[in-house]
Amino acid sequence: MSEITSKTNTGRFFEDFRLGETIVHATPRTVTVGDVSLYTALYGTRFAVQSSDAFAKAIGYPVAPVDDLLVFHIVFGKTVPDISLNAVANLGYADGRFLKPVFPGDTLSTTSEVIGLKQTSGGDAGIVYVRSIGRNQHNEIVLSYARWVLVRKRRPGTPAEFELVPELPKSVAPEALGEGCPPLHPAAYDDALSGSPFRWGDYRAGERIDHVDGMTVEEAEHQIATRLYQNTAKVHFDAYGARETRFGKRLIYGGHVISLARALSFNGLGNAFHIAAINAGRHVSPLFAGDTVFAWSEVLEAAEVPGREDVGALRLRLVATKNLPCNEHPLKHADQYADGVILDFDYWALLPR
């Protein structure tokens, strides 16, 4: 006698979120040098601090820290089964702060607090705002960020019981930027080995940099990456199911685009070794396998980090495009994003002074 039961996770709908509740996400994850190698192999990232134990030790780290975006993707991946399995769209990020370096051997886990709820005018979905917090095995916060997603309602038309749109900063204040970076010895920071002669003081607000190179993405690559992060969003993996969707094919995880663009940005920003904060991020348009990603950056602001003589911060807008070289720095026409733009990402990076 067979009995069909439902022990599978169907994900939460808009009505299932309660303001103020904290969700403990599944599958803690020990980050290892294996993950670091895969991250290098998937993006070709070349920042010396994350690439070399010897380089990292010389400037003050105990060993090479794990790439900040690898930390982000792992912390983020855990939230998917609980937050965004029934999401229509990932709307934005704010107030992301990297607060402790992560090293191989650390175990990451994630919780999310529901910090806002707002139904849309159509009534069949609502916006869920969460603050997700990644911690290491010592229960220290390594990453904190806010995200909001458009989530389907279980029963379209149900009115929301509470509505609250949280206040989130447009950008993280410079005071908060140094926590994820130990005190460094800038004199020991070797510009020949790092691959760029340009330090913090060499960049100016308004400066634009075309990162020149293009990187074509394959299905196997983004699937391998997204599974590495234990991100289960089915749109990235199920070509059979995707036939019936708007695009007719698998969609590439937005975080994959961020990592590709960041790796390309080494060419021009080779000393911007640490992402201290994520101010905002928008996935303007989807990326598909076979597309080629290009990127450019604009320096939005240069800031001292209070109390730090070793490093300074650059607020950078990182723009990624598909099948469109960035020598003309494409962004917007009037208020519309230009064709080909896929990512508009606003973050703070630290550079040695």
Next chain:
Amino acid sequence: MSEITSKTNTGRFFEDFRLGETIVHATPRTVTVGDVSLYTALYGTRFAVQSSDAFAKAIGYPVAPVDDLLVFHIVFGKTVPDISLNAVANLGYADGRFLKPVFPGDTLSTTSEVIGLKQTSGGDAGIVYVRSIGRNQHNEIVLSYARWVLVRKRRPGTPAEFELVPELPKSVAPEALGEGCPPLHPAAYDDALSGSPFRWGDYRAGERIDHVDGMTVEEAEHQIATRLYQNTAKVHFDAYGARETRFGKRLIYGGHVISLARALSFNGLGNAFHIAAINAGRHVSPLFAGDTVFAWSEVLEAAEVPGREDVGALRLRLVATKNLPCNEHPLKHADQYADGVILDFDYWALLPR
């Protein structure tokens, strides 16, 4: 002056196997956190015990053990050059027992004993039964399983000298299921972190679970996986040679399907963290790149493990399909496997009580 010699391995034919002989397979392999990362990236597996050192330590492991199927694939891969290079088909598995956990840093090697030989009626091939045993660097057995394969004869028509069909159990007895699992502290097993509230006592024989998600497979993925296991079966790698074969293209290693289905089964069986035994396995039909794999499970039996209060065992039938969602639990029509079914795998899993 050139001389053409034959130092290459042409594999054994049916006549080359002797009943009772033990074959020492080549290439011992140290399993590392690099392999673990690749395994995660290839399948997206999310069982907390194997994913997190912190979680594993809390319940009683020294560190996170290596996924049982990764151990299986590595132990199995070594047998290919000696056992199945001239195989026509992999017919079955039985009496597979995982007897010691494997941890990163352990070195695995494999031997196989020929435990049965039987020629087929056609006379151009025969069935070879082997018991393959994987050992760690301390010479401790970590895995033992029986397998039988249809192997071509060197000279079709040669009669077999001996014939013996070994007796193999239909399923492994519950007494043998605890050896690969140290004593655990079920109270320290955190269901929020593991991702499932369902423990051993929550499952009933007869219960069926659709694992919902689909995973599309790419050529690069199965090749990377199969090479990781140092499995040299050329049908998986040589598209040029495959043009002349029945399918005209590369075949995906059957073990890749088992791992995909097992990873999908997390959704519904999130606490079935350890494969204690493989009772039987059949690759019903081949998988090719581009296909999307779905899976469902049936609980065949729930058993206590003698002497263990910490864990219980579920005997599970894991069925995988291609391009066929499993909400209707497809398996057989009359005695024939239904179209789309590719794997029928019978195993024992342990869950915390």
Next chain:
Amino acid sequence: MSEITSKTNTGRFFEDFRLGETIVHATPRTVTVGDVSLYTALYGTRFAVQSSDAFAKAIGYPVAPVDDLLVFHIVFGKTVPDISLNAVANLGYADGRFLKPVFPGDTLSTTSEVIGLKQTSGGDAGIVYVRSIGRNQHNEIVLSYARWVLVRKRRPGTPAEFELVPELPKSVAPEALGEGCPPLHPAAYDDALSGSPFRWGDYRAGERIDHVDGMTVEEAEHQIATRLYQNTAKVHFDAYGARETRFGKRLIYGGHVISLARALSFNGLGNAFHIAAINAGRHVSPLFAGDTVFAWSEVLEAAEVPGREDVGALRLRLVATKNLPCNEHPLKHADQYADGVILDFDYWALLPR
């Protein structure tokens, strides 16, 4: 106010190289077990010494050394942004010597000395000869090799100020072959575990070995490999830009072919565990995704290594083809390479005696 600046690396042109200058290349790289796993997964290499800590320790290594070609690719990758970003062609290698084993945890960095310059008759490019040296974190040389590349001139027609073609040995002398290999205990070298009964004394000059198996290459695979080596040559990654090139598609890194052929050569040369030297190498013709690689070897010379009773050296010509099985050992017709030949690689390997 935006300002467009040029902080990106545009690479050196022929005129930018000065005879005798030493270039320090960017991005030191700690090699880990993660890299080793990926290397295994990308090529399926099975040499026991590099695969097993237990095997390596038994014969005299502290742990399993990193595959020599993985070391080569990482050391080589660092030179690309400085040496060959504007290269038209990679012309050759000589005098490559592996001088210290590399172990997981070692950090590699590379410098190159310009040892020769020669303009071509056309006047729009010139040949740059460099000696590249890879060092570990103790500043010990692990690899030294000469390479020459055809590099575009910034201003076609500019005459070269100096011209010097360096003298390079046709092959590395046997005296230099033992440095990368510690003293071994050949009695502890287990031929069953290594997968080949043939030791150094079993090979004869003139002997040819077809390695039989074929390996089809996917775009995702060669991109993952080439990024793992932090090799930034855009021809391997940018399908969009490649549309306008002679081939219309991405080119596979030549080193990927060497590693594929070397891994295939295990079948026939299973005890040739260490590459001691690279005498010469020519990428005869390009490889593209979808092609299937085959390989064969010729023993050019067998030599004792002075002072060593434990190992002997074979000078091997390793030939790779695409979409062409090697049972007839294709190489040249008259003086022309035969159709399908893609690699002609001359190296010294060590085998136990």
